[in-house]
Amino acid sequence: MNFKATVITNVEVSPGYFRLRLTAPQFFVTAASPGQFVMVRVSASIDPLLRRPFGIFDVGVMATEYPDVQQPFLDILYKVVGKGTAMLAGFHHGDQMEVLGPLGKGFGTGEPSEGKVLVGGGVGLAPLYYLARELVKESRVHLFAGGRGRDDVLCITEFERLGVETYVSTDDGTLGERGLVTEVLERYLANGTGAKTIYACGPFPMLKAVAEIAGRTGIPCQVSLEAYMACGVGACLGCVVKGRDHSEATPDYRCVCKDGPVFDHTELSWEQRL
Amino acid sequence: MNFKATVITNVEVSPGYFRLRLTAPQFFVTAASPGQFVMVRVSASIDPLLRRPFGIFDVGVMATEYPDVQQPFLDILYKVVGKGTAMLAGFHHGDQMEVLGPLGKGFGTGEPSEGKVLVGGGVGLAPLYYLARELVKESRVHLFAGGRGRDDVLCITEFERLGVETYVSTDDGTLGERGLVTEVLERYLANGTGAKTIYACGPFPMLKAVAEIAGRTGIPCQVSLEAYMACGVGACLGCVVKGRDHSEATPDYRCVCKDGPVFDHTELSWEQRL
Amino acid sequence: MNTPDLSVEIAGIKLRNPVMTASGTFGYGAEFARYMDLESIGAIITKGLSIRPKAGNATPRIVETPGGMLNAIGLQNVGIDAFIADKVPFLRTISTPVIVNVYGNTLDEYGELAGRLDRIPEVAGLEVNISCPNVKQGGIVFGTDPAAAYEVVKMVRDATIKPVIVKLSPNVTDVVTMAHSCADAGADALSLINTLTGMAIDLAKRKPVLANITGGLSGPAIKPVALRMVWQVARAVKLPIIGIGGIMSATDALEFMLAGATAIQVGTANFLDPTAAQTIARDMERYLAEQGIADVKELIGALRS
């Protein structure tokens, strides 16, 4: 569905990262599932022209100043990287924007009560919060959160408040362990026991490393991809990635927007320029 | 000069008409003369792409919250007619925009102490206020202000506060006399005595009628024109109007932005599509 | 006043209103079914179809540019067998006419496509894409050489009794000559414009943004070029014209009709707003009602000068 959303809050949670809370129709909140995304029209003008895709950080219903009125909402967590996100950062309480969603295929939550392992790199953490909120209901959840530096590791206390066990690492060692999130993950898995599922979101090289680990260890793994998008609904074929069996003769392209953004790691070819 | 101006106030003075006060450098205030204009960059994006021209409604220096600090300012009075002016109407205190000016050739204030006759149609009143403020110092000033309806006749009390004698007319009779401003003007001139100069700004048909009256009565007359503009500095040749002696063989095009916007009525050919 | 008449006819295809969706921007129709009412628009043009499935180009395939976007999808499509098996059943469920955009690597492929689609009752007509700039082999040549265009159109014309619309490329010196060739070869209507060939560069990476290096420019940026070409062709050629290029609003659509278009297509706007085509059709009706114009056909080519 396409709806006009009103900004409730738009807060800089870490330098260059914002958490935006928008009003949403109840229908949206009911329909959304973790891992899905929205396409946001940042400007009513032609600059920027296209909508911008963002994962759903959270959805819910909040109290308002009127005791009987509940406001359904949608949260996104975004990083300012270019023109569109810079404009988004300028939105204030009461401003409006068009939102299309929930879009795409989210995470499969799998069998309950297994150990769930979340791996997030930088703003790739965004779709994992809503997922964690669902998963903690039935499973023990471990989060491996990585980033360049301390400012790039987001909302860890929020995850901990859900009861998630968190493992933080940064490239420069300014927060948690120094090193790659996948190194910490691998050590954990080497020690760990019991059936698990991995859920990962972050830069492509990180996802590729996670998929490699999953393949090697035989742990089921779902990854959430990013791609340049125009339509978000499977019409333009701009956002495709190569599926496992892709070749020129037997093309197997998947739309990140419609067949994903979440894929089983075995569905994809990991040899691609993204 | 090109400067970054900050919005002080942006007030709707009549439905669809706004008075915008901007900070300006002292140099601007000193350099500006009545009838000159500014080119305002309404958006830092490419939509709208070009700057918008507006007459200088007023300039001056105002007190601030700090007793020792004076703030030079620039006022424009604008009507919301399209995309650019609609966006301008959304500017708030503290917002910034780029302003180029003062541009063009303003009104010649002529010999002091003659009777001065100002004729303004709709938002054409805008550049006449600053002019009136200068003229009242040495002359008796009469203002003929016309518009579609009562909402289109602007800032009359401001003119009266300067000591200007005002004559209001509207097409629909909702304020002042019913009829065209040029009809009222003509009646006044028929009765009037003494040397006068006419200063007119408004829609082209109004200016043409005023020029015709001036020509017939031999009263000196200056008109301020509008034209589609790109550069505002005489470089693009987009804003030209035909001069008196224009012909295909001996082209005599004048730039509204550089040779005008104020012209002596005898300088122009009045046969043109504008 | 009465509701204005928005119906038009293109090459014998009756449209409830002049708003079509442009090939490649609306999938096979089904993708938009949950966002808008497919029965609210005049026609749907499906994604460019070839004989065999086509992989399309490597990614990145799209990039935003000032007031527009470049795409180099490379005509990825399911091929005619899968089209008939998987897409046609859905198209059967809607009453809006469906026009199939076709693309061949060779003359024979154009003929074969036309021949096979001729037998599918759900297909209201063909739009022949001779202008896709992204596929090195063939496409661009047919679209920029009047004699080659004549051959393609003749081939399609002879292979089907369905209406044949030819889609013209703007990347030519003289679009009117191209239009004449297509008309001479038996086209029933012309649609224009396809995308302008363009390029984007990533300064930091010192690389073209698109894997294909160049791509097709669409969106509001190209509207003035499209409007000019529609106007030129409409004055020179007797065939009905479908105007395409940067149409974002009913105002844009009606400008194309004044320039001489009988119908219009909405492309990139579908990405900005999945309800765009429906909204444009509705706003056209409102405009006509407000202006007291009884029939949209009064506006076709009604430009004064």
Added chain:
Amino acid sequence: MNTPDLSVEIAGIKLRNPVMTASGTFGYGAEFARYMDLESIGAIITKGLSIRPKAGNATPRIVETPGGMLNAIGLQNVGIDAFIADKVPFLRTISTPVIVNVYGNTLDEYGELAGRLDRIPEVAGLEVNISCPNVKQGGIVFGTDPAAAYEVVKMVRDATIKPVIVKLSPNVTDVVTMAHSCADAGADALSLINTLTGMAIDLAKRKPVLANITGGLSGPAIKPVALRMVWQVARAVKLPIIGIGGIMSATDALEFMLAGATAIQVGTANFLDPTAAQTIARDMERYLAEQGIADVKELIGALRS
């Protein structure tokens, strides 16, 4: 680190940096003298000059379009006599090279213009406009027909020993063929692109917005087309190239250089911001310094693929 070297050379003209101002968007230079430092840029190209003064088209002559603008000035200019008498004296006061954009109705006029300017020491070179789309007579034909372009360039080449830059039209099927013709005829450099022919319509009035009906599209909207053409021509032709089209920033300018341009021109951006050319030159220098690039010439054609 040391200040980077921004100097480039085009057809023997030494430029302190690659930033020129585009013909028709910078008057005769003097118009901008109070807003920016004319000594801060590489070169100034003056408004298209013809033998006799030209009235130009009726108004409206300009209109904004999405991400761009249309102009149909119609080459209004003072003519060569007034140019020499009134404009050259100012140009003498600045050290920045001045290149004169010339335009003829006939071959002979091109020759005459070139011959007369050959004798003016203040003129660093000629830019031959064979591509102005607004003047029915002549212009567009020279600019779209390779043989006619050859004739014009040959004529100018034979009439002057000054550097000859030929400015190409984008309104062609094959810009590379045009470039080859100009190279064969003795051009020292090529500049591209001129404006794309477009049109705007006023729905309420049911009229074209421009009195001339069609006009030339410039501004950010055309940048992808310009970049593509510069890239195509740079790979095919040995001459130095000046990239033009929608350049608003140093990033844009450097993208054109990666595509193969030795210098660039700033056009419509001068209208948005009269200091644009100076700002772009300054920001180019900053970028090079930040990136540790010692010489801007390293970037020319340095696109990877």
